Amino acid sequence: MPDNPNGNITLTISDTGVATISFYHPAQNSLPAALLDELTATINKAGADEKTRVIVLKSEGERTFCAGASFDELLQIKDKEAGTLFFSGFARVINACRKSPKIIIARVQGKAVGGGVGLAAAADYCLATEAASIKLSELAIGIGPFVISPAVMRKIGLPAFSQLTIRAIDFQTAHWAKEKGLYNEVYTNINDMDEALNTLSQKLASYHPEALTGLKQILWEGTESWDELLNERAAISGKLVLSEFTQQALQDFFKKNRT
Template sequence: MTTQNQNGTLITTIENKIVILEFGHPASNSFPIDLLDRLTNELNSLSNNPDVSVIVLKSSGSGAFCAGASFDELIAVSNLEEATKFFSGFANVLNAMRTCSKIIIGRIHGKAVGGGVGIAAACDYALATNESAIKLSELAIGIGPFVIEPAVTRKIGKSAMAKMTLETEWKTAFWANQKGLYAKVFETTTELDTEITAFANKLARYNPEALAEIKKVFWEGTENWNTLLYQRAKISGKLVLSDFSRKALNQFKK
């Protein structure tokens, strides 16, 4: 199944109990709210599909894995309701990944920024290439990685999260692997895809009930995300409307 419009593409392919779920957008695979909503709905649907055991989450092309929030939509928000709704889109995706009954393997083929780092962190098992550097640059535009923080901290720890947030600089794929965000890092996408195919097929042969139960164990202690992430979305929504953020966003656009 493919959904495509001016807000990006979402392609779902199912074969041998394995789903390839691919999102894409011309602006470095960034996320407008519409694409976030479509991804959330598809994850929720796949969670209830008895013909699916494993999901491989990937993005289109050979450039960035995900540039995070749509820059154009960040600039366009004009009130707290709109801004909170936008950031809640990322909260919805993270919660859908968290509660999805299927194991999610992340194919992180390139750089990830902001919300893209959060999505990589919310995968149950992420594989990457040497090109898959990560960055949290939100402070530079007057906001912060509030919504994705619980997902990233869960994987790399509070100290590493603080380092990424405050330094707002690129961290290498090797660094991300050392901190636990990536399970393995490969030199080429060919090697990456070979490993993903083998690993997904391996998981697909396991008892789906066992996979669903172990996923619940992986995510124990995150039940408060049903409220926490939306509280964080409101914080981001308020900050993105500040004079500081408006000036910074317009400067970046120029």
């Protein structure tokens, strides 16, 4: 695993056309603004490369897939504009996945929280392990999963999204996530998942590129307004993060995790 306090994004493209995008951050693979921007650029780069046939999106380590937003940066937000800009980072990543001409497979090896659930939902197909429980905890700190909600609701529907949001402090199991449609396949361990992922990605890479692009367009029909919609949602979150309630909740979180 990379030893980088600021985290990093890597991209490799195999001879068979499987582009693997991997992200890492020492704070449970959370995503500060700089990494969100780099992730967006990397997804765009992989999608535009003629050698790419299919994209695999993964994180490093064996535990948390993605803990969502960087709480350190949330505490540093001092005005609505900065808040909107921060949450727009998640909007850009989701829209990059949506508009990529290549099928994206997410590899979820561990827990996904907040924006991490949004990343899984933004993929076209998702493989996970039994350790990949999910939680949308935003309501508990005074905001809501507004930016990622269109992507998550598209996959699991309104009733499941309501449960996931209202039960803000409760993790739902990987099998629950599969039953609701977020995950397509769930495996007992990482080795089994990676074996299935390799088989699937190689098979997809062998298919007709134009057929895959056409399928991608069909999968995302009806989402053409998301550039504007997700930016509007980012503005809502950007305002709420400044509230006294949210600032106190974030402070309490840091105190709890430092004791």
